[in-house]
Amino acid sequence: MIVAEELVKEFRRYERGPGLRGSLAGLFTRRHQIVRAVAGVSFRIPAGTKVAYVGANGAGKSTTIKLLTGIMRPTAGRCLVDGREPHRERRATAAVIGAVFGHRSQLWWDLPVGDSFRILRRIYDIPDPVYRRNMARFRELLDLDALGTTPVRQLSLGQRMRAEVAASLLHDPAVVFLDEPTIGLDLTLKEAVRTLINQVNAELGTTVMLTSHDIGDIGSICDQVLVVNEGAVVHQGSMADLLRTADTRTVVFDHGTDRPVAGALALLETGLPGVRAVPDGPGRIRVDFPVPRWSARQVMAFVLEHFDVTECFAPEPDLETVLRRVYATRATVASGGSG
Numbered sequence: 234m235i236v237a238e239e240l241v242k243e244f245r246r247y248e249r250g251p252g253l254r255g256s257l258a259g260l261f262t263r264r265h266q267i268v269r270a271v272a273g274v275s276f277r278i279p280a281g282t283k284v285a286y287v288g289a290n291g292a293g294k295s296t297t298i299k300l301l302t303g304i305m306r307p308t309a310g311r312c313l314v315d316g317r318e319p320h321r322e323r324r325a326t327a328a329v330i331g332a333v334f335g336h337r338s339q340l341w342w343d344l345p346v347g348d349s350f351r352i353l354r355r356i357y358d359i360p361d362p363v364y365r366r367n368m369a370r371f372r373e374l375l376d377l378d379a380l381g382t383t384p385v386r387q388l389s390l391g392q393r394m395r396a397e398v399a400a401s402l403l404h405d406p407a408v409v410f411l412d413e414p415t416i417g418l419d420l421t422l423k424e425a426v427r428t429l430i431n432q433v434n435a436e437l438g439t440t441v442m443l444t445s446h447d448i449g450d451i452g453s454i455c456d457q458v459l460v461v462n463e464g465a466v467v468h469q470g471s472m473a474d475l476l477r478t479a480d481t482r483t484v485v486f487d488h489g490t491d492r493p494v495a496g497a498l499a500l501l502e503t504g505l506p507g508v509r510a511v512p513d514g515p516g517r518i519r520v521d522f523p524v525p526r527w528s529a530r531q532v533m534a535f536v537l538e539h540f541d542v543t544e545c546f547a548p549e550p551d552l553e554t555v556l557r558r559v560y561a562t563r564a565t566v567a568s569g570g571s572g
């Protein structure tokens with residue numbers, strides 16, 4: 234279980250005038266501004282959940298993860314990870330969590346990955362069967378052997394990220410924090426990392442808290458979504474709940490290639506005021522309609538009545554579009570949800 238109660242983190246940002254004169258003046262007059270990176274965030278993430286912690290750049294995601302991993306201490310409020318306050322009990326917390334920071338390495342820079350893993354095995358006192366089981370899993374999914382004896386500093390970003398993800402899961406942590414875990418990975422490896430995280434969660438009940446700007450990561454890993462804006466939670470709920478907040482939905486249909494498209498589009502837009510109809514490949518039309526003014530059932534009924542369709546379906550709302558709209562939501566209208 235991860236708990237945040239009115240969690241606040243403020244930073245002092247020192248101001249300095251432009252140029253050399255400004256830098257020199259700054260040495261004597263320390264004017265500063267307070268930046269509220271995390272502005273009273275509260276949430277509960279039940280054990281075993283896979284939650285996406287998302288928000289626009291600068292929304293306060295990384296800072297929250299730093300508070301939850303004990304790297305930083307809160308200015309006010311508190312957080313609990315597996316029953317512990319991370320910054321007060323750093324050692325005990327470290328034993329039960331794993332973390333990946335896409336922009337910072339957790340590995341020993343001058344050592345080959347294999348050596349880092351052997352050190353981690355000693356630090357966490359990982360039993361032999363657990364170590365063997367996990368290494369076999371990582372070898373199979375992340376092709377770890379291919380990293381050979383190259384020191385971490387000489388690995389490419391993608392190679393290093395494979396090692397980082399594996400290292401974070403080596404000791405079977407109860408909670409894993411993944412801050413941009415697929416950064417620098419190609420599509421195949423992204424998929425492998427997502428499979429690994431889902432597999433570990435399903436088998437061991439690991440709680441996963443993920444921050445990512447990659448919609449694919451969020452959609453294929455997470456069942457819950459927490460959205461932050463300006464340091465505060467603006468939405469918490471299941472992925473399905475989030476998708477249901479879409480204000481535009483879509484119906485797509487195939488009507489054959491012999492009918493003039495322009496007439497078909499006009500018929501849709503006149504018959505269903507407020508919809509937007511566009512060609513979507515040969516013989517196919519996409520209809521974007523406002524919700525709740527129209528429902529998928531009404532749009533489909535219209536399509537079936539006026540067209541000789543071979544296929545007609547309503548795809549899931551586009552997660553990216555939904556998130557863009559929720560990112561813009563002000564903190565004062567935070568919606569409810571589970572947790």
Ligand SMILES: Nc1ncnc2c1ncn2[C@@H]1O[C@H](COP(=O)(O)OP(=O)(O)OP(=O)(O)O)[C@@H](O)[C@H]1O
Pocket residue numbers: 244245246268269270288289290291292293294295296297
């Ligand atoms: N050490 C620091 N000192 C001063 N300000 C900071 C510090 N760390 C973060 N901030 C500020 O706090 C705010 C939140 O930053 P944070 O890195 O948590 O955002 P984020 O949501 O993770 O962004 P991104 O998606 O770009 O990684 C930003 O305005 C940032 O400039």
